[in-house]
Amino acid sequence: MVESKKLPRNVPGKYYTTEECDGCAYCASVAPANFDYEKDSNTYFVARQPQSEEEEEGVLEAKEDCPLDAIQAYGNGRGKE
Ligand code: SF4
Numbered sequence: 001m002v003e004s005k006k007l008p009r010n011v012p013g014k015y016y017t018t019e020e021c022d023g024c025a026y027c028a029s030v031a032p033a034n035f036d037y038e039k040d041s042n043t044y045f046v047a048r049q050p051q052s053e054e055e056e057e058g059v060l061e062a063k064e065d066c067p068l069d070a071i072q073a074y075g076n077g078r079g080k081e
Contacts, residue, residue: 004072009038013049015059020070027066031058046071 004018017027017035023042028035034055036047050056063071 004070006072007038007041007043007045009036009045009047011046011049013046014075015046015049015063015071015073017043017045018070018072019043020068021066022068022070024067027059027062027071030062030065031055034059035062 004020006016006018007021010016015034021043023037023044025037025044027044028037031050034046034048034050035044037044046059048055050059059071063073
C-alpha cells in the first residue's frame with residue numbers, strides 16, 4: 001500500500017486523515033465530535049480521537065466510506081488495541 005501523507009493538524013493517536021482529503025465533509029457528518037475542518041487547506045482532520053465505542057463506530061464508518069480513502073489508522077483500524 002502506498003503511504004499517504006498525514007495532515008499536520010491531526011491530534012496524536014490512532015486515526016488520522018491524509019492529504020488526499022478534498023474537504024467533502026462526509027466524515028464530519030457521521031462523526032461530528034471527531035473531525036474538524038481547516039479552511040486554509042480545505043481538509044478535515046481528526047480533532048479528537050474516539051473516546052467511546054460509539055465514537056469509534058462513527059470514525060470507522062467514516063474511514064470505510066471516505067470517497068478518497070483519506071482516513072487511515074495505525075494498526076489495522078479495527079478492534080480495540
Ligand atoms: S470523508 Fe474523506 S475526503 Fe471527505 S472530508 Fe472526510 S477525510 Fe476528507
